[in-house]
Amino acid sequence: MKKGSQRKRPAKKATKVEVAPKDVDPVAEEREVEENEEISNDIESEGMAEDTTESTETQNSNQSKNKKKNKKIYNVDRGQTEVPRSIPPKHKFDLDSTTSSSKKGNSKLLILATRGITHRHRHLIKDLNTLLPHSTTHPKLPHNTSLSEIPDLCALHSAPLLLFFTSSPSPTVAFPYLHLWTSVLSPIPGPSIKFNIHNIHTMEEMRMVGNGLKGSRPILSFVGFEGGKDSVLKELTKEMLIQIFGVKKGTKRSQPFIDKVYQLSWIDDKKTSGKTIWFRCFSIIEEDGKDRELREIGPRFVMEIERVLEGGMSGEVVWKEEKGINSETSRMSRERLMAQKRARIVGRKRQREDGQEKDAAVLKTKPDKMDLVFDIATKKRKLSK
Numbered sequence: 001m002k003k004g005s006q007r008k009r010p011a012k013k014a015t016k017v018e019v020a021p022k023d024v025d026p027v028a029e030e031r032e033v034e035e036n037e038e039i040s041n042d043i044e045s046e047g048m049a050e051d052t053t054e055s056t057e058t059q060n061s062n063q064s065k066n067k068k069k070n071k072k073i074y075n076v077d078r079g080q081t082e083v084p085r086s087i088p089p090k091h092k093f094d095l096d097s098t099t100s101s102s103k104k105g106n107s108k109l110l111i112l113a114t115r116g117i118t119h120r121h122r123h124l125i126k127d128l129n130t131l132l133p134h135s136t137t138h139p140k141l142p143h144n145t146s147l148s149e150i151p152d153l154c155a156l157h158s159a160p161l162l163l164f165f166t167s168s169p170s171p172t173v174a175f176p177y178l179h180l181w182t183s184v185l186s187p188i189p190g191p192s193i194k195f196n197i198h199n200i201h202t203m204e205e206m207r208m209v210g211n212g213l214k215g216s217r218p219i220l221s222f223v224g225f226e227g228g229k230d231s232v233l234k235e236l237t238k239e240m241l242i243q244i245f246g247v248k249k250g251t252k253r254s255q256p257f258i259d260k261v262y263q264l265s266w267i268d269d270k271k272t273s274g275k276t277i278w279f280r281c282f283s284i285i286e287e288d289g290k291d292r293e294l295r296e297i298g299p300r301f302v303m304e305i306e307r308v309l310e311g312g313m314s315g316e317v318v319w320k321e322e323k324g325i326n327s328e329t330s331r332m333s334r335e336r337l338m339a340q341k342r343a344r345i346v347g348r349k350r351q352r353e354d355g356q357e358k359d360a361a362v363l364k365t366k367p368d369k370m371d372l373v374f375d376i377a378t379k380k381r382k383l384s385k
């Protein structure tokens with residue numbers, strides 16, 4: 001044998017030991033089974049409790065981690081305050097966030113016009129577009145455009161409010177008449193009011209001293225819209241004018257300043273028994289050491305109500321001017337009288353000119369008596385010589 005080598009010993013064979021059977025007690029076996037079941041139930045309940053505690057601990061740890069991530073320390077007034085890193089949306093910091101979204105700004109206003117309007121009418125539309133920041137314009141429409149096509153155009157521009165200017169030819173004067181349709185087309189279409197516009201004075205024509213900021217919000221002043229006759233018509237037109245001429249806070253392309261006043265005065269015309277609304281625009285001027293002043297900047301115009309429709313540019317006629325003379329016929333009669341007066345003035349002038357020409361011709365044909373006297377005196381002198 002070599003050094004370092006060891007001889008392996010043979011493995012011992014396993015020997016079976018026979019155990020003598022013991023006497024089994026059935027009562028003891030039942031007790032052992034019950035104890036084993038109780039132990040297993042206790043182990044299961046302890047395992048479930050450990051799982052729940054682990055899950056709650058993981059949730060709390062995740063929440064604390066997220067809080068630490070979303071927190072950042074800023075020095076404000078020499079003190080440490082915790083401000084969240086993820087800033088909430090803007091509308092949460094808005095003062096008007098408590099109000100509904102429909103009250104944040106005006107709906108869009110579409111201004112339309114047909115062909116055939118004059119330069120003065122066009123300048124009036126331009127002035128209204130500059131005064132109303134929530135308004136948009138559209139190219140001129142053909143003269144024979146029906147009212148049923150107008151709501152489709154408003155839907156294309158997503159504009160629920162409408163100002164539609166149309167013109168009609170005058171039989172006596174070269175300038176056409178101007179009509180204005182105002183309507184609310186959504187969410188519930190209607191009503192629609194037709195006005196006749198006259199006594200128009202634009203900003204360029206008036207050239208007033210006052211000046212206003214473009215896009216600023218106005219104050220609406222209503223005079224004569226409370227009580228009296230036709231109170232329902234007054235309330236309806238007032239609500240319509242508020243939606244069209246009013247500019248709410250947060251309106252697109254508007255500024256938060258208030259430096260204009262729109263005055264709308266209700267006046268009953270006794271001559272034609274018509275319902276007229278006079279529009280004026282003033283600017284608010286504040287000077288140091290002086291009270292506030294109002295200076296007119298224009299434009300000026302008069303709106304005379306002709307009819308009211310139930311729906312949006314359609315529907316039954318709810319109200320129509322029937323007392324006395326119709327507004328259009330009264331205007332035609334007034335212009336006819338003015339034309340007759342002008343014709344009389346021109347005729348008298350022509351008669352005067354014709355009379356002067358006749359007098360000059362008569363003077364030329366008839367000899368002057370003084371000339372005859374001088375002629376006789378000269379003849380006597382010649383004879384005496």
